[in-house]
Amino acid sequence: MLKIIFAIIFSFILLYSQNNSYHSPENIKYFADYLFCQSDYLRAIEEYKRLDNFLLSDTILFKLGQSYLQIGNNDLSIKYFDLIKKKSLLKSAAVNHNSLNYFFKNDPDALKNNIGLNSELNIEDSHRLLIITSLINKNIYPSNDELKLFNDSEKSFITEIVKKKKYPDYKSTLTAGALSLIPGLGKIYTKNYSDGLTSFFLTSLFTFLAYDNFNNSHQFRGYIFSFAAIGFYLGNIYGSVASAIQYNRYYDEKVITETNEFLKRNNFLIKKVNFCE
Amino acid sequence: MIKNKLEFLIFILIISSLQLSAQTDWVRWNKSENYFFENRQTDFHNHNFVDLSDTLNVDKHNIASSLVKFYKKTISDFDGDNCRFNPSCSEFFAESFKLTNLFTSVLMFFDRLTRDTNIFSQSKYKIIDNKLYDPPEDYIF
Amino acid sequence: MNKLLILLFVITKISLSQFDLLNQKEYADSLYLSQNYFDAIKEYKRLIFFDKENSLTHYSYNQIAKCYKYGGKFEDSYNYFSLSLTVANSYKEVFDSKIEICRLNIIQKKIRNAHRILDELEKDSLFNDFKNQIKFWRAWTFYFEMNFEKAHNLFNELNKKEFSEQAKKLSEESYSLEKAKILSIILPGAGQFYTNNYLSGLGSLAWNLLSGYFTIKAFSNERIFDGIILSNFLWLRFYKGNLENAEKFANQKNEELFNRTLNFLYFNFPEEIP
Numbered sequence: 001m002l003k004i005i006f007a008i009i010f011s012f013i014l015l016y017s018q019n020n021s022y023h024s025p026e027n028i029k030y031f032a033d034y035l036f037c038q039s040d041y042l043r044a045i046e047e048y049k050r051l052d053n054f055l056l057s058d059t060i061l062f063k064l065g066q067s068y069l070q071i072g073n074n075d076l077s078i079k080y081f082d083l084i085k086k087k088s089l090l091k092s093a094a095v096n097h098n099s100l101n102y103f104f105k106n107d108p109d110a111l112k113n114n115i116g117l118n119s120e121l122n123i124e125d126s127h128r129l130l131i132i133t134s135l136i137n138k139n140i141y142p143s144n145d146e147l148k149l150f151n152d153s154e155k156s157f158i159t160e161i162v163k164k165k166k167y168p169d170y171k172s173t174l175t176a177g178a179l180s181l182i183p184g185l186g187k188i189y190t191k192n193y194s195d196g197l198t199s200f201f202l203t204s205l206f207t208f209l210a211y212d213n214f215n216n217s218h219q220f221r222g223y224i225f226s227f228a229a230i231g232f233y234l235g236n237i238y239g240s241v242a243s244a245i246q247y248n249r250y251y252d253e254k255v256i257t258e259t260n261e262f263l264k265r266n267n268f269l270i271k272k273v274n275f276c277e
Numbered sequence: 278m279i280k281n282k283l284e285f286l287i288f289i290l291i292i293s294s295l296q297l298s299a300q301t302d303w304v305r306w307n308k309s310e311n312y313f314f315e316n317r318q319t320d321f322h323n324h325n326f327v328d329l330s331d332t333l334n335v336d337k338h339n340i341a342s343s344l345v346k347f348y349k350k351t352i353s354d355f356d357g358d359n360c361r362f363n364p365s366c367s368e369f370f371a372e373s374f375k376l377t378n379l380f381t382s383v384l385m386f387f388d389r390l391t392r393d394t395n396i397f398s399q400s401k402y403k404i405i406d407n408k409l410y411d412p413p414e415d416y417i418f
Numbered sequence: 419m420n421k422l423l424i425l426l427f428v429i430t431k432i433s434l435s436q437f438d439l440l441n442q443k444e445y446a447d448s449l450y451l452s453q454n455y456f457d458a459i460k461e462y463k464r465l466i467f468f469d470k471e472n473s474l475t476h477y478s479y480n481q482i483a484k485c486y487k488y489g490g491k492f493e494d495s496y497n498y499f500s501l502s503l504t505v506a507n508s509y510k511e512v513f514d515s516k517i518e519i520c521r522l523n524i525i526q527k528k529i530r531n532a533h534r535i536l537d538e539l540e541k542d543s544l545f546n547d548f549k550n551q552i553k554f555w556r557a558w559t560f561y562f563e564m565n566f567e568k569a570h571n572l573f574n575e576l577n578k579k580e581f582s583e584q585a586k587k588l589s590e591e592s593y594s595l596e597k598a599k600i601l602s603i604i605l606p607g608a609g610q611f612y613t614n615n616y617l618s619g620l621g622s623l624a625w626n627l628l629s630g631y632f633t634i635k636a637f638s639n640e641r642i643f644d645g646i647i648l649s650n651f652l653w654l655r656f657y658k659g660n661l662e663n664a665e666k667f668a669n670q671k672n673e674e675l676f677n678r679t680l681n682f683l684y685f686n687f688p689e690e691i692p
Contacts, residue, residue: 027468039300042303071303194397195391198392202390231383231387236388236391238384242417246416301491308489309490312525354618355621357661
């Protein structure tokens, strides 16, 4: 009889320990991994954080860092990547991802510092990101040695950007203003062709109307049309100078946009660490 | 019950689209008070009516803005939605007067009228709420 | 004796896992009922993850979809209702999922889609037991389509008194866009008068009369060019503006009325609106 009772009690203990509830640490971790692989990062973070600190392995810390990076919380992402020990196999990747965090925070000095503090690790990706950031933000052109870190297609893109930075295709505001003495020509110079033609048409039209009305002794209407003609003429000069400034601004923005698109296509030059199948 | 291959394909597509829709949940959100008013396509009309009255938020003592308000109440409210741009030409004038001076704002206003008359040039502007976005800040140097 | 022990072991294992499943469902449901939808989604996802036999998968997907819906995230809601459809185990479950998708279409005013789904359900003899429900959502589709007369009739047939009263109210009190436009075509400002915007109507009328007078005066004095300019840049502008305003005010008033009745029905019958 006693044997039976002990067997039953033992079974219950065994079952209870084996049949974990869904909120046991092990199951929390499994579920958090599932959420992470579904890209449900915020919920994955909340689940991982339910685990006790001593259960946070380097892999979990890395996933936390990646999750925060994905949802745009760069500061917390940096914190978790920094917690990964130096001896860990994931440390190089963590440093690279932190470089990405500093890139998104627009902090090239912190990026450089991050590389300096971890120079003994294999962090080529961070070096490449720093080169691009320095080129765009500080006009620091990469040396030939630095270009060796990139593959051929990346190299050709960077060379193109360097060319655009060194020899920008700007429009001169003085030239635009001077050309606009002939109504519309200044805007045609800054490639606003239809605006230039419209400006020429309107200035000519109102000038003609002013002349015609004065000729026919309609003084009041003559003055109205003269005011309009002068307004369109001076407005065309102002607009031509403004359009040259705008042209130059759009040129610079285009360089930045092209660089951002290049980085997005190449996962910001950081090797992906894939935990999901 | 997945009845056939087509439904299975749709199932797979939906599962993969869940990856994209997970982005909704990268920020915590609360219950929407009147969820049936969210994201509703309006069936009334394709037109996007711009409320022309009282859109300015300017200093009371600004003469230009007072003139523009008077123009809106007496003329603009009755002649319909004619400006392709946002802000409208009268608002553009008031805002540029606020940012610069009378002379410059008049020049900017005539330059804006030129762009408004030019119906061919649309691609260089951002489109926000069916209007071409063209703020005065872009023309101040 | 050994066989008894093994049997006891198996029964205990099954009942404990069922216990966990039901516990989890209860927890998720409590979050849903307290309108904590963001966390409820997580707990329903947990239920799906650990439910190896998929006994509650359809239910969980449905609940997740509802959470997204009440959070105003219709695309995600649609995705999960579609998922629940693919894992439905009975015709009732298929019907529930399809009706939920129909309701989503109604809220987003995707009227054609809503009608199409209801047509499919009506034609399918498997759903003959749900004819009243199909009619009810059909009435709502008409309601959102602004066809208040039809909505009123259908709600009446189903004995939904409050709903049919609101639909009748809308049918009687809504302004006709066509009427407002036609009135404004015949007499500038009349459309605004029809929608009780008297000041705007008077202003429109005054501007049209003034610009009309100047235009006719220019043509009668053989100032053709002036006449063309005045008619194009003045008269036509104010005439067009008058038509736009008539339509705008009618739309505004109708929208206010519609929103008011919808709010009333939502607060009194929250489960019965789309």
